[in-house]
Amino acid sequence: MNHQEYIEKLEILKVWAKAYYVDDAPIASDEEYDRLYHEVLKYEQENPLFADESSPTKRVGGVVLEGFEKASHKARMWSMEDVFDEHDLDAWIERVKKVKERFTFYCEPKFDGASLNLIYENGMLKQAITRGDGSIGEDVTQNVKTIGSIPLKIAYEGEIEIRGEVVIKKADFERLNDERLKNNESLFANPRNAAAGSLRQLDTSVTAKRKLMFYPWGIGVNSLTQSFLSQKMSFVYSLGFLQPPRIVVTQNVQDVHTLYHELIANRDAIEMMMDGMVVKVDDISLQEELGYTVKYPKWMVAFKFPAIEKVTKLKDITLQVGRTGVVTPVAEVEAVNIEGVVVERATLHNFDEIERKDIRIGDSVIIIRSGDVIPKIIKVLVERRNGTEVTPQRPLSCPVCGSELLDEGALIKCQNLSCDARVVGAMIHFASKKALNIDGLGDKIIEQLYAQNVVLHVKDLYALKREQLLALEGFKAKKADNLLEAIEQSKKVSLEKFINALGIEHIGEVAAKKIARAFGLEWLEAGYEAIIALEGFGEEMAKSLVEFIRVNRDETYELMAVIEPVASKLEITESVFTGKTVVLTGSMSKPRDEIKGMLEQLGAKVSGSVSKKTDFVIFGEEAGSKLDKAIELGVKTLSESELNGMIE
Structure with a gap:
């Protein structure tokens, strides 16, 4: 040849x-x-x-990998806000309408699989990264090259991130489990579990045999010029990617509801597992105007399908103590299979919920599980009671350490800072890569230090002595010295990292940064009204932070005195922008975040949308609808060069 x-x-x-x-x-x-x-x-x-x-x-697979390297997405892969009924969907639509009365919806099925980001450069597949935490995932490029529905080469030379879901057909999932059963291997619980597990095989030949499929649902970094998501996705499908069985682009709300019910009706007939429908704003400029919360885009929601319901019996109620000391009741139920998942436990939220629903041990109950939602009891079948059922009592003492519990109604907490359930978990989080990243201080070492009574509180880490470590099994001079050095280096960390490291419920990296920048080292004195006024903060986040401060103020001040975190509160320089609302639009010569930070230092509040209350709209090249709206409303506009001139 x-x-x-x-x-x-x-x-x-x-x-x-x-x-x-x-x-x-x-x-x-x-x-x-x-x-x-x-x-x-x-x-x-x-x-x-x-x-x-x-x-x-x-x-063709055949490469055996040593492990998976971490890799960064070029643009963040966001989570989605879930809505569970038409009322919630309509409420989201009304929020969008406050920004623009009439707009187009882009609707498609939500497949239940493993999210994946594909990066193409010069037409070739360069890298494939799992979703991970949205910023950093695992590089699974070699495995992804075995998936036939992912093009290795596309007819587009520019850099582009194509996001989607790796799935496995239900029929292929059943065949895979049949093979595993014959080979005495553990079974996959559901198709999503099978897809995710197959994607992370160290032996690429195993991945190649699993018949995985990839369905794109979005785009990250790209230089496509189309104005609508539907147009961009049509281009992506034209490159050789699979297209979902149904896509609807419409301005009619009724069409959205109709597709939802159509997908539910055909749920069993569609080859891939679906757990809902995704509804997005089609107009890219409107997406940018709507912006994001701390967790998800404001321009899209996942309209989840009704959960599958099963009847089972409540055998017992046990108690879990979380990292922050919250005591949560857990329902232990007779095992029941819901869509391939064997459910034996369900959330009860809190004891107020138990009392409100009159849940008793021994009751027959209806339990649901929808997608990734934790199984929960939605109804007690009172008519099936026979008189042997037992009413559970609110706990008075911690199930882990036995200390008295603080009962505040819906919230029951263990206040003992030496409680095993709190201390070990809190220290593990504190030292983790996402927090202070104390190299060498892994889970096992923390458990060992606690078990030997060497470290009983996070603060004790900073009082560790070399001889204490050398007395522990597995520690030699170099390992002990390296750990002590890593602990010392974690001092004077940025305040936002310190706040995130505390493991406050509902307060992650993004929220911690906003708290640090808003309040600086005085953050422990912030009140509810000031906290909830922060951008992206809701009632749940604000209450969680207020509760943490109330319970742990003194201990946290002591820890801050040891670590001496560096305040990141903005020092405002008085300028023409101080107290003014500013909107950025178009392509700038500098990164948008850099310009935003500079304006914030000058006292400006940088907003994502233009309104009559906007004071300045600063525009770069290819500025779109925001600039048009500013001119329409008579808002003062500045080019980037005019901005630089004013600052100078």
């Missing part, structure tokens, strides 16, 4: 592969495909310098 014949046969093989993996409509027999495949493979093995990197032969 010469090179020209190789190119011709390769193109035929690509067409056959697409028909099989993407179109699900084979146009060649398995025998024909295998014969052509091996002809192409033979040429590539004999002429490796002339082998096409996008050849279907490159998909």
Whole structure:
């Protein structure tokens, strides 16, 4: 075979592969495909310098990986706000309408799988990264190359992130579990679990056998010029990606509800597991105007399907003590299978909820599980009671340490800072990579230090002595010195990292940064009204922080005295922008965050949307609807160069 014949046969093989993996409509027999495949493979093995990197032969697994490296997304992969009924969906629509009365919806099924980000550069698949925490995931590029529905090469030269869901057909999931059963291997609980597990196989040949599929649902970094998401996604599908069985683009709210009920009606007929429908704002400029909360975009929601309900019996109520000391009742129920998941425990939220629903041990109850939502009891079948049921009592003492509990109604907390359930978990979080990142201080070492009574509180970490560590099993001089050095280096950390490290319920990295910048080292004196006024903060977050401060103020001040976190509160420089509301739009010569930070130092409040209350709109190249709206409302506009001139 010469090179020209190789190119011709390769193109035929690509067409056959697409028909099989993407179109699900084979146009060649398995025998024909295998014969052509091996002809192409033979040429590539004999002429490796002339082998096409996008050849279907490159998909064959066989590489055994040592592990998965961490990798950063170029743009954050956000979570989605869940809505569970039409009332909640309509409430979201009304929030969008406050910004723009009439807009277009982009609706598609929400498949239940593993989220994945594909990065293409110069037309080639460069990297594939799992969602992870939204900023950093795991590099699974080698495994992803075995998935037939993911193009190795696309007809687009620019850099682009294509996000989507890795799924497995329900029929393939059943066959996979049948094989595992025959081989005495543990079964996958559901298709999502199978897809996620298959994506993270260290042996790529295992991934290759799992028949995984990839459905795009969004785009990260890109330079596409289309004004609507539907247009951008149509372009993505034209590159050779799978398209969902149903997509609706409409301005009619009724069409959204109709698709939702249509998908539910066809839930069993659709080959992939669905747990809802995604509803997005189609207009890209409106998406930018709506912006984001701390957790998710304001321009999209996941309209979840009704949960599957099952009847089971409540055997007992046990108590869990969380990292922050909150005592949560947990329902222990007779095992019941809900959509492939065996459920034996369910959340009861709190004892007020138990009393409100009159839940008793021994009751027959209806339990639901919807998607990733924790199973919960929604109804007690009172008519099935026989008189043997027992009313649970509110706990008076901590189930872990036995100390008296603080009962504040819905919230019951253990106040003992030496409680095993609180201290160990709190220290593990405090030292973790997402918090203070104390190198060498892993879970096992913390548990060892606590078990030996060496460290009984986070503050004790900073009083550790070399001889104390050397007395512990597994510690030698170098390891002890390295750990002590890592602990010392964690001092004088930024205030936002310190706040995040405390593990306050509902307060993560983004929220911690906002608290630190708003209040500085006086953050423990902040009240409810000041906290809830922070951008992106809701009632739940504000109450959680107020409760933490009330209970732990003294101990936290002591810890701050030891660590001496560095305040990140903005020092405001008086300027023409002080106290003014500013909106940025268009492409700037500097990163948007850098300009935003500079304006905030000058006392400006940087907003994401234009209104009559806006004082300045600062625009760069290709400014769109925000600039148009500013001109319409008579808001003062400044070019980037005019901004720089005013600052100078």
